[in-house]
Amino acid sequence: MAATLKDVAIRAGVSRSAVSRTFTDGASVSPKMRKKVQKAAAELGYRPNALASSLTTGRTKMIGLISNNFHNPIFLTVFDRFTRALQERGLRPLLVNLSDETDPQSSVQMMRQYSVDGVIVASSTLSPDFSKAFRDAGVPVVHTFGRHATNPHVHVVGIDNVECGRMAARALVARGHRRVAFLGGPEAATSTQDRYQGFMTEMAKHPKVKTTYSFADDYSFEAGRAEMQRLLQGTMAEAYFCGDDVLSIGVLSAVRDAGLKVPEDIGIIGLNDMEMAGWANIDLTTIRQPIGQIINSSVELIAAMLDDPGRYPEARLFPCDVVERGTLRPVPDP
Amino acid sequence: MAATLKDVAIRAGVSRSAVSRTFTDGASVSPKMRKKVQKAAAELGYRPNALASSLTTGRTKMIGLISNNFHNPIFLTVFDRFTRALQERGLRPLLVNLSDETDPQSSVQMMRQYSVDGVIVASSTLSPDFSKAFRDAGVPVVHTFGRHATNPHVHVVGIDNVECGRMAARALVARGHRRVAFLGGPEAATSTQDRYQGFMTEMAKHPKVKTTYSFADDYSFEAGRAEMQRLLQGTMAEAYFCGDDVLSIGVLSAVRDAGLKVPEDIGIIGLNDMEMAGWANIDLTTIRQPIGQIINSSVELIAAMLDDPGRYPEARLFPCDVVERGTLRPVPDP
DNA sequence: GATTTTTTTGCAACCGGTTGCAAAAAGTGT
DNA sequence: ACACTTTTTGCAACCGGTTGCAAAAAAATC
Numbered sequence: 001m002a003a004t005l006k007d008v009a010i011r012a013g014v015s016r017s018a019v020s021r022t023f024t025d026g027a028s029v030s031p032k033m034r035k036k037v038q039k040a041a042a043e044l045g046y047r048p049n050a051l052a053s054s055l056t057t058g059r060t061k062m063i064g065l066i067s068n069n070f071h072n073p074i075f076l077t078v079f080d081r082f083t084r085a086l087q088e089r090g091l092r093p094l095l096v097n098l099s100d101e102t103d104p105q106s107s108v109q110m111m112r113q114y115s116v117d118g119v120i121v122a123s124s125t126l127s128p129d130f131s132k133a134f135r136d137a138g139v140p141v142v143h144t145f146g147r148h149a150t151n152p153h154v155h156v157v158g159i160d161n162v163e164c165g166r167m168a169a170r171a172l173v174a175r176g177h178r179r180v181a182f183l184g185g186p187e188a189a190t191s192t193q194d195r196y197q198g199f200m201t202e203m204a205k206h207p208k209v210k211t212t213y214s215f216a217d218d219y220s221f222e223a224g225r226a227e228m229q230r231l232l233q234g235t236m237a238e239a240y241f242c243g244d245d246v247l248s249i250g251v252l253s254a255v256r257d258a259g260l261k262v263p264e265d266i267g268i269i270g271l272n273d274m275e276m277a278g279w280a281n282i283d284l285t286t287i288r289q290p291i292g293q294i295i296n297s298s299v300e301l302i303a304a305m306l307d308d309p310g311r312y313p314e315a316r317l318f319p320c321d322v323v324e325r326g327t328l329r330p331v332p333d334p
Numbered sequence: 335m336a337a338t339l340k341d342v343a344i345r346a347g348v349s350r351s352a353v354s355r356t357f358t359d360g361a362s363v364s365p366k367m368r369k370k371v372q373k374a375a376a377e378l379g380y381r382p383n384a385l386a387s388s389l390t391t392g393r394t395k396m397i398g399l400i401s402n403n404f405h406n407p408i409f410l411t412v413f414d415r416f417t418r419a420l421q422e423r424g425l426r427p428l429l430v431n432l433s434d435e436t437d438p439q440s441s442v443q444m445m446r447q448y449s450v451d452g453v454i455v456a457s458s459t460l461s462p463d464f465s466k467a468f469r470d471a472g473v474p475v476v477h478t479f480g481r482h483a484t485n486p487h488v489h490v491v492g493i494d495n496v497e498c499g500r501m502a503a504r505a506l507v508a509r510g511h512r513r514v515a516f517l518g519g520p521e522a523a524t525s526t527q528d529r530y531q532g533f534m535t536e537m538a539k540h541p542k543v544k545t546t547y548s549f550a551d552d553y554s555f556e557a558g559r560a561e562m563q564r565l566l567q568g569t570m571a572e573a574y575f576c577g578d579d580v581l582s583i584g585v586l587s588a589v590r591d592a593g594l595k596v597p598e599d600i601g602i603i604g605l606n607d608m609e610m611a612g613w614a615n616i617d618l619t620t621i622r623q624p625i626g627q628i629i630n631s632s633v634e635l636i637a638a639m640l641d642d643p644g645r646y647p648e649a650r651l652f653p654c655d656v657v658e659r660g661t662l663r664p665v666p667d668p
Numbered sequence: 669g670a671t672t673t674t675t676t677t678g679c680a681a682c683c684g685g686t687t688g689c690a691a692a693a694a695g696t697g698t
Numbered sequence: 699a700c701a702c703t704t705t706t707t708g709c710a711a712c713c714g715g716t717t718g719c720a721a722a723a724a725a726a727t728c
Contacts (some may be wrong), residue, residue: 002446004684015708020686027687030694030706050447051385051394052684055713060385062448065429070414071609073407080404083431092448095399095429097417112336113384114396114426138336221613253615275405279555281587281615338714349678354716361717362676364724386714389683 003044012040023048054115063302064111064119065093068126072219072246074274077291078122085299091117098126104133111139118302120144124191128153135313140305144298147190148315155305156315157298159289161191164320165198167287168241168269171322173206174331177267181237182213183227185247189219195243195271212237216247224250232258239267239328245277248284252327268327271320283326290318337378346374357382388449397636398445398453399427402460406553406580408608411625412456419633425451432460438467445473452636454478458525462487469647474639478632481524482649489639490649491632493623495525498654499532501621502575502603505656507540508665511601515571516547517561519581523553529577529605546571550581558584566592573601573662579608582618586661602661605654617660624652 005023009016014037021027022037029037040046054060063086069075079095086093094116098107111119111134118140121131126146131154134141146156165182172180182199184192196213203211214231216223224247228240232254242248248270255266262268263285270277273288297316305311324330339357343350348371355361356371363371374380388394397420403409413429420427428450432441445453445468452474455465458481465488468475480490499516506514516533518526530547537545548565550557558581562574566588576582582604589600596602597619604611607622631650639645658664 006684016685017687017708017710018706020684021707024686028706033706047443047447049389049449049684051388051449052713053686055383055386055389055684055715056686058713062428070410070417073410073610076404076407076410076413079410079413079429080431080433083404083429084433087431092444093429094396095413095417095427097414097421099414099418109379109381110426113381115383115385221610225614249613249615253613257614276407276555279583279587280559280591281583339716340714350715351678351680351717352676354714355677358716364676367676383714386683387716389685389714390716392683 002049003041003046005046005048007044008037008040008046011044012036058115059117059306060092060115061090062092062094062114062116064096064114064116065122066096066098066107066119066126067122068098069123070097070099072244072274073276074245074272074291075122077275078295081292081295082120082122082299085296089299089303091299091303093120098123104130108133108137108139112137117306118142120298120302121146122298124158125186125189127190138309140302140309142298142302142305144294145191147194148317152313152315155301155311155313157294157301158317159294159320160317161194162198162201164271164287164289165195165200165241166202167198167320167322168195168271169199169202169206171269171285171287171328172239172241172267173203173209175239175267175329176332177209177237177239179210179212179237179239181211181231181240182243183224183231183240183247183251184213184215184243185219185223186217187215192243195241199241210237216243216250219244219247221246221250221253224248225254227251228254229258236266239269242268242270245270245272245274245284245286248286248327249276249282252282252284262327263329267329269322270327273323277323278325285325285328286323287320288323289320293318336383337375337380339380339382341378342371342374342380345378346370392449393451393640394426394449395424396426396428396448396450398430398448398450399456400430400432400441400453400460401456402432403457404431404433406578406608407610408579408606408625409456411609412629415626415629416454416456416633419630423633423637425633425637427454432457438464442467442471442473446471451640452476454632454636455480458492459523461524472643474636474643476632476636476639478628479525481528482651486647486649489635489645489647491628491635492651493628493654494651495528496532496535498605498621498623499529499534499575500536501532501654501656502529502605503533503536503540505603505619505621505662506573506575506601507537507543509573509601509663510666511543511572513544513546513571513573515545515565515574516577517558517565517574517581517585518547518549518577519553519557520551521549526577529575533575544571550577550584553578553581555580555584555587558582559588561585562588563592570600573597573603576602576604579604579606579611579618579620582620582661583610583616586616586618596661597663601663603656604661607657611657612659619659619662620657621654622657623654627652
């Protein structure tokens, strides 16, 4: 069975406190004692029990990583990046799948049962109130992909979805499209609302361009495809800003099945620049959300909060940029 | 700050032991006492600290979920399923990303520091020795997607990759193909080796069919595409068994870019039946690996081991089946 | 009511660590 | 060698729970 601190103390012929100090950063212990203890510990294969020490230190080094999105392919990259960034700092992600429930209180309680040092909410659809429940319970929290506010109640890291909507609108206008449309994800999602708002307000500056919009049921291939199939029954726009890449791929599929050419007949621009967007058979023009930076910044922020829990809530927004690929025609020469 | 068992005891005017018994399944406590304690606990928002109790019980209900694959899209489904199945049993996954290192001992040590109740190794590329290190350290372990052996040292849950190779071969032969090929993932991977072996041994039964093989660098779209582009410079087979779905999608991309028609000119069969295989623009004929069953079985097995740690190691293999879609021509009528 | 049996309860020790503090040891200066 | 200062060390209490056991209380039996 696992060796304990007491076993090491007995073997090294020292007090338990000496052993503890040897393994506690910053604690005072003589070099001679340290060597004696380390020798005994090595012989026994001893490593401190993180959970026992957390009772005294109040630190587990575990971070709750909460998500309700396990279907959008970009989230595999998200989990890859989060796990790596946390591990690099000696932090351990306790993964929570909230696809089936979003009661803040039961999540808060569970996280406190495990004494996580902090929580990262990785979701664009879980509400600010969800994240705020952690803050109110005294648990450091960062909401990644959350909607920013002028006076944020919790730390938010992400992109400005409104600005992305404007950016997409500008991209379509710059290509001379006279009829454009927003095809968003689920209408109730804040990310959808913000992208829609940005798109529509930018398009309002171009009254001569006909602008329409609609929503898919979900951020998924099937939902995007189904919504475009519905649109194909009526009057089409020349170009579409689709709420995200996976939606865009569904839209592309429906368009091509209808015998239309992309970008010649129909232009498509997505959002996210997930790995698949660059696959040769997709080649999606999209707006890149800098996932790596967002995640590193989130982890940096949660780590900072461990040392400064009273840290004032901030919103860190990262700029997006248009990635030119094959689904939008080139900008005409001036 | 969080209420403790002691706070509840004081508020209810009872002993700490009474409070503990109220929250411990199977412990003896009168209904009257229980009600009194529960009232006080509710008023204080008390929940037992799982880590403190683990010191006595030896149980954290945390399960290490180890993976080194965060790029194959099917792993998003894998994580979704694992988190759900574990959560349903009140178990919590501590996620570990081993993309960058595979030293068994450091992983074992980390898991023991957190007193996980068990470990699930979700990887087809991490070696049996990796999993065995946990067993040797007395940590219950299940290797999901591991290679089975006649005398397994650890519990293994997955598919018979050799049989899948045979199955793919039979599928190609049944369609009358006279020139067939295996296009595998990384040659060193055991999954590649087994699939290759099954394919080749089955094809050996059909000496009149010309059989060739090659390997992609990786299980990825780009690697699949690149390998097919290389093959397109030479003599092509009529149909290919590609080592997994994501490889197949890359292969499809290269084939179509070369102006060939699928399945008329070239047939493709993949393996896994990940969500994307069914997308209308992919419509991949593939061999379904029953991910849901594999994962539920793994979780069932780890849960069983918590109660019976000495349980004899077993291998649970699930049958695969061919999913007919659009990338292989139909079987000719007899 | 008295006796016996069963259930409930609190005490105190335990789980594996950390840490304040006083005493001991080591180091420095004269 | 002695006085003073700094560092190191062990003790014992603590962190937030669980549990064996003996005593007390409740229930059952006659």
